[in-house]
Amino acid sequence: MEEHIVIIGNGISGITAARHIRKNSNKRITIISGETDYFYSRTALMYIYMGHMKFEHTQPYENWFWEKNRIELKKAYVTHIHTDKKELVLDDQSTMAYDKLILALGSKPNKFGWPGQNLDGVMGMYHKQDLDLLEQYSVDCNRAVIVGGGLIGIELAEMLRSRNIPVTFLVRESSFWNGVLPDGESEMINKHILEHHIDLRLSSNLQEIKADENGRVKSVIIQETGEELPCNIVGLTAGVSPNIAFLKDSEIETGRGILVNRYLETNFNNIYAIGDCAEQRDAIGQRRPIEAVWYTGRMMGETVAQTICGNRKQYNPGHWFNSAKFLDIEYQTYGWVFSDKIKPDYQETFHWMAPCSKKCITVAFHKESKLFLGINTFGIRMRHEIFDKWLTEKRDVFYVMEHLKDVNFDPEFYEQYEDMIINYFNSEYDTSLKTKKRSWKRILNLSN
Amino acid sequence: MESKNTSYAISNPHKVKLDPIQKVSFGTAIVGVLILLLAWAGVDFKNNSIFLALSLGMIFIGTFIYSRRTYLLHPEGIKNNHVWFNTLSNRGVWAWSLGILLTGFYVLLYWFPQYLGNGAGTDGTNTGIVALFDPLSQLLKSKNASHWFVYGTIYSLLILSLGIKFIYKYRHNRYQIIRTVVVIMSQLILAYFIPEILEGLNADKPYFVKDLKQIWPLNYYITESWYLNAMQVEQNVGPSGLFYFFWAVILFLVITPVLTYYVGKRWYCSWVCGCGGLAETAGDPFRHLSSKKLSAWKIERWLIHGIMVFVLIMTIAVFYTYFSGKEFDIKLFTIDKTTFPIAALIFVGISFGAMLYTYLKLSSHNKFILVGTVILGLIFGAILYAYLTGSSDVFLVKSKFLKKWYGFGVGAAFSGVVGVGIYPVLGSRVWCRFGCPMAGYMGLFQRFKSRFKITTNG
Numbered sequence: 001m002e003e004h005i006v007i008i009g010n011g012i013s014g015i016t017a018a019r020h021i022r023k024n025s026n027k028r029i030t031i032i033s034g035e036t037d038y039f040y041s042r043t044a045l046m047y048i049y050m051g052h053m054k055f056e057h058t059q060p061y062e063n064w065f066w067e068k069n070r071i072e073l074k075k076a077y078v079t080h081i082h083t084d085k086k087e088l089v090l091d092d093q094s095t096m097a098y099d100k101l102i103l104a105l106g107s108k109p110n111k112f113g114w115p116g117q118n119l120d121g122v123m124g125m126y127h128k129q130d131l132d133l134l135e136q137y138s139v140d141c142n143r144a145v146i147v148g149g150g151l152i153g154i155e156l157a158e159m160l161r162s163r164n165i166p167v168t169f170l171v172r173e174s175s176f177w178n179g180v181l182p183d184g185e186s187e188m189i190n191k192h193i194l195e196h197h198i199d200l201r202l203s204s205n206l207q208e209i210k211a212d213e214n215g216r217v218k219s220v221i222i223q224e225t226g227e228e229l230p231c232n233i234v235g236l237t238a239g240v241s242p243n244i245a246f247l248k249d250s251e252i253e254t255g256r257g258i259l260v261n262r263y264l265e266t267n268f269n270n271i272y273a274i275g276d277c278a279e280q281r282d283a284i285g286q287r288r289p290i291e292a293v294w295y296t297g298r299m300m301g302e303t304v305a306q307t308i309c310g311n312r313k314q315y316n317p318g319h320w321f322n323s324a325k326f327l328d329i330e331y332q333t334y335g336w337v338f339s340d341k342i343k344p345d346y347q348e349t350f351h352w353m354a355p356c357s358k359k360c361i362t363v364a365f366h367k368e369s370k371l372f373l374g375i376n377t378f379g380i381r382m383r384h385e386i387f388d389k390w391l392t393e394k395r396d397v398f399y400v401m402e403h404l405k406d407v408n409f410d411p412e413f414y415e416q417y418e419d420m421i422i423n424y425f426n427s428e429y430d431t432s433l434k435t436k437k438r439s440w441k442r443i444l445n446l447s448n
Numbered sequence: 449m450e451s452k453n454t455s456y457a458i459s460n461p462h463k464v465k466l467d468p469i470q471k472v473s474f475g476t477a478i479v480g481v482l483i484l485l486l487a488w489a490g491v492d493f494k495n496n497s498i499f500l501a502l503s504l505g506m507i508f509i510g511t512f513i514y515s516r517r518t519y520l521l522h523p524e525g526i527k528n529n530h531v532w533f534n535t536l537s538n539r540g541v542w543a544w545s546l547g548i549l550l551t552g553f554y555v556l557l558y559w560f561p562q563y564l565g566n567g568a569g570t571d572g573t574n575t576g577i578v579a580l581f582d583p584l585s586q587l588l589k590s591k592n593a594s595h596w597f598v599y600g601t602i603y604s605l606l607i608l609s610l611g612i613k614f615i616y617k618y619r620h621n622r623y624q625i626i627r628t629v630v631v632i633m634s635q636l637i638l639a640y641f642i643p644e645i646l647e648g649l650n651a652d653k654p655y656f657v658k659d660l661k662q663i664w665p666l667n668y669y670i671t672e673s674w675y676l677n678a679m680q681v682e683q684n685v686g687p688s689g690l691f692y693f694f695w696a697v698i699l700f701l702v703i704t705p706v707l708t709y710y711v712g713k714r715w716y717c718s719w720v721c722g723c724g725g726l727a728e729t730a731g732d733p734f735r736h737l738s739s740k741k742l743s744a745w746k747i748e749r750w751l752i753h754g755i756m757v758f759v760l761i762m763t764i765a766v767f768y769t770y771f772s773g774k775e776f777d778i779k780l781f782t783i784d785k786t787t788f789p790i791a792a793l794i795f796v797g798i799s800f801g802a803m804l805y806t807y808l809k810l811s812s813h814n815k816f817i818l819v820g821t822v823i824l825g826l827i828f829g830a831i832l833y834a835y836l837t838g839s840s841d842v843f844l845v846k847s848k849f850l851k852k853w854y855g856f857g858v859g860a861a862f863s864g865v866v867g868v869g870i871y872p873v874l875g876s877r878v879w880c881r882f883g884c885p886m887a888g889y890m891g892l893f894q895r896f897k898s899r900f901k902i903t904t905n906g
Binding site for chain 2: 047050051052053054057062163164191195196327328411412413414415
């Protein structure tokens, strides 16, 4: 009898784990999820609401895929884990035995105890159920208020604007996402938000959400000004945290998330945690102990599958990278660029903005050694593999500047900015660098 | 799990209203289309010059102003909002109505042109929508319009006006702007004005298609005997026939493989081709409807390569019959019952060798390539057998029969009626993806010998 691997959660982490266990073994695999029947791409939820896709288009695998690959799917919520009996209790009171358990529980939206935060019309934007709710609430919505200026907040604003619903966006910080983005970039996104007719309120906190006589949201009150804003939807998008409430009475050790070692093992040797819900006991480089990012979920899924199939492997996410889109402006980041608010003393930042004011880059390097630390790029696509290689090779900022043309990944015929960038760099740092011609040999062979 | 909101108007109390400029320009374009539909229905406008100019002008100016106004209201960027809510772009009532209208038009165009008014009047004069286009045809080539002239004009107008709409919509992307300008120009100049004007200048000489960007195997006119006859020096066509003949051979044998190797098959499919030009402009609102299922991909590879093999067999058969009965004098040498089979054997032989080599080189022993190799081997054998026995029919069937069925099934029914007529239901690239033998041919180069092969990382 093959070992029974049970995975709780059918997001990117759990599904990746299941696929890779199947690739490498004949173990019995069961995935439990209460959210949806089949795996879908969470990051594409917004496009369903905006009419770019239907729900079925967000499912990366067709429905026949699971049976064909002998991956059993169970639609249920798990209520208890009996680690001693190696048994799960489901919300229909049935039980399921496991030999090994993978917790891929994902996140839930943060709520910070605001008065009225559980009213009808108040919602996060994370699960498929949130999307269904939003669809319902949109029917008679005259204004929506979004609380929390991060990636999900700006996406929710874009969604609502696509239906022409007026949006007020309350951002606690003095400029959009400036805990993460350097000031120049943050300022650029502020302007772009306004250009999309989103009523952006900076340095504004939510004080209270008020209800009408039916218990539905009627208005919100802004703490700083006391202003009362009538609205029918309140989106709470002040970050997410691990979705682990039901583990509280289990023996599994948790902090903010489920505590794991580099092998993604919990305090039980047959229980693993991956994705958004996992919290690293020991920090990996400068990465945060909990990373709610699509690709880290995927990497953890691949890693844990190796371990379960007999090839015990450390989780090794490599150099930090990420990408997102702020309305029409694409954003990529490679390595570490810290915002002006939190940057370490050794970080020097070079910021360049294109004349159109919608494209910019910020390069971080070490003040003394000139070591290249990272880059943020807005509106110009760049090659991940090359930055990854440069970070590994510990290149200095001068090398990066000279070879910027290699890294450009914009479509053909796009305007090229490398010469402008390097001229500005030369004027800022009194250097006389010249851009090197783009070399396909360097790019494709990744040779020097 | 169908979404309950098939029209966003239901879920949104803040429906976007058209402003007066949008309303007037949209209305203008609609009136332009109505004039065409009325002419089709048989309304005689008496002064066709004025009404034709009005109709084409209103369609062009209306769409131009409407799209300019609509897209410039928003910041540049991707514009896909509501495509799955809108009844026109989500296989709703409007989509099916448009699909039926277009399909009907194609059926009449290919098989019943008299119902469009082509030569339907007394003494063979035109009536209906074809008559409406007589003045323009007279202007370009001093003779009355045919249904194909009507089709070519409307086709080019659609690519032009909806191409401009496409440029406004995708103005954040310089690649798309340049590409669209090129594809509009290549339709307007290469496919429309040059051939029509050349025909007018050579009105006394036999007709052949003078579109420089037509390439076999997409263009199978070259397998028509009247077409080959018309190119010949003996018909007194002068150097142009010869030029077009050589151009066709060079395009197929040299330019296509080389360009495909360096830039991928998009050089033809989205920069030059008329079918692609229409799909990327008029078909743009329907691009998302293409099927992404695995089953669609399975059908695709058998169908497109099957058609490609069929067109190869058909062409060899027709040429074989043609050249075995006739010496084709192209100045430098003549093609006849000896030279053609030898050229065909060389071409098929090289293809066979390349396929066999690919099959043996790939460790996966791809069944698909094996089937292709065997088919090429059989074709080679058939030509050799026919040549040695002196038969005028290769493949043991009358070549006319093959050509007739290809023309009906693929040339008309698939590429026209299904390919364009069903845009609003199956998406804009159905013909290009499932049927086009030219895409199949370039696909072979792209797949095995190009930097631009498409792979998955799943």
